[in-house]
Amino acid sequence: MLQIKEFNPGLKTVGSIAGIVIASILAFYLLVIYWPQSNPYERVEINIPKGVTLSEIGDILKEKSIISNKRTFTMAVKSLGHEKNIPAGTYVLHNALNNNAIINQLVHGAPSLKKITVLEGWTIDNIANQLEAILKINKKKFLILCRDKRMVRLFNLQGNSFEGYLFPDTYTFAEGIDPYLVLTRMVNEFNNNVSKSMEVQAQDLGMSMLEVITLASIIEGEAIYDSERSIISSVYHNRLKKGMKLQADPTIQYIIDDGPRRLLNDDLKIKSNYNTYLYPGLPPGPINNPGKKSIIAALYPSVNEYLYFVARGDGYHTFSKNEKEHIKAKKKFQEVRRRVQRQKNKIEPEGK
Known part of the structure; x- marks a missing residue:
C-alpha cells in the first residue's frame, strides 16, 4: 500500500514564512503612512469645517492639491487610529509632503487663530456680523444664543439677553469655534472688568448692575471724548432724580431698522419700551456693549446741575x-x- 508522508515543515520554515508576512504587512503599513503626496506648497492654509467625515476631509485636501491620492490618505489616517481625531478649524500646513506629515499637522497642530476686535458701543448684531465675517460663525445661531434667557440666567446675569455683557476688547479665536465658547470668553472678560467695588457703588446709587450697564450703554452711544463721559452721565442721573424723561437719542437709534442716521420726528414716536422720549426712566436693558470707561462714568457721574x-x-x-x-x-x-x-x-x- 502506498504510504503518504505527512507534510511537516520545520519551525525554521514556519518562522521564515511568518517573518515574510509580518515584514510585508509592515512594509505596506509604512508605504501607506509615508506615501508621498503632490503638495506643491511649502505653506498652505486649509479649513476643516465642523462635522465633516474623513472622506470629506480627503476631498478638501485633494481639491486644494495637498494630496493626489485620497485612498492612501484615508487608509493612513485609519491605520494610525486618527479617523475621529482631526478637529475642525483652520490650519497652516508646512512642508506636508507625505501622508504622515499631513496627518500629524492636522491632528497635533493647533488651529491657526484669528483676531477679532469688538469696539465699544457695538451691539450684539454688530458682533455677530464680525464673527461671521472673520470666524465663519453662523450669525443667526450666535444671535439666538445671545437672546436665550435661560442662557443669561445660567451666567448669573440680569436682563433678557447678553446685550451689554459682551465686553469690548481684541480676542483671538480659531475659525469655526463653537459660538458658546466665544460668548463665554466675552462674558468672562466683562466679569473680570467689573470689580466688587463697582457693585458696591451701584448699591450706593440705588441701582442694579443691569441699570448701571444700561446707563453706561447710553453714555457710550453719546460720548466721543472721554472727558465728557462723566458729565453726560450726570445729566442722565439728574434727570432720573427729577423724574424727567431721558430723551436719549441712542435709544432711538437702537430701535430703528436703518440706523445710525439723523433722527426724524416720527422716530421719536415709535412705540417701544426703549423709546426714552415716550417713556420715563431707563430702558429695559442695554442698547449696546459699553466699554469700561462708560461703566465707570455711569457709576461716578460729575457733580453738577446740568x-x-x-x-x-x-x-x-x-x-x-x-x-x-x-x-x-x-x-x-x-x-x-x-x-x-x-x-x-x-x-x-x-x-x-
Missing part, C-alpha cells in the same frame, strides 16, 4: 442747566449744521 446737552458739531457737547439755555444751544448747533450743508453744496457742483 439737565440738557446738545452736540456742538465738533464731537463735543454744550451742557445746559435749563430749557432756555438748551434752546439757545440747539439754535447755535443748527446754524453750524446749515453752514456745513451750504459748504457741502458749494463743493459738490465743483467736483462734477
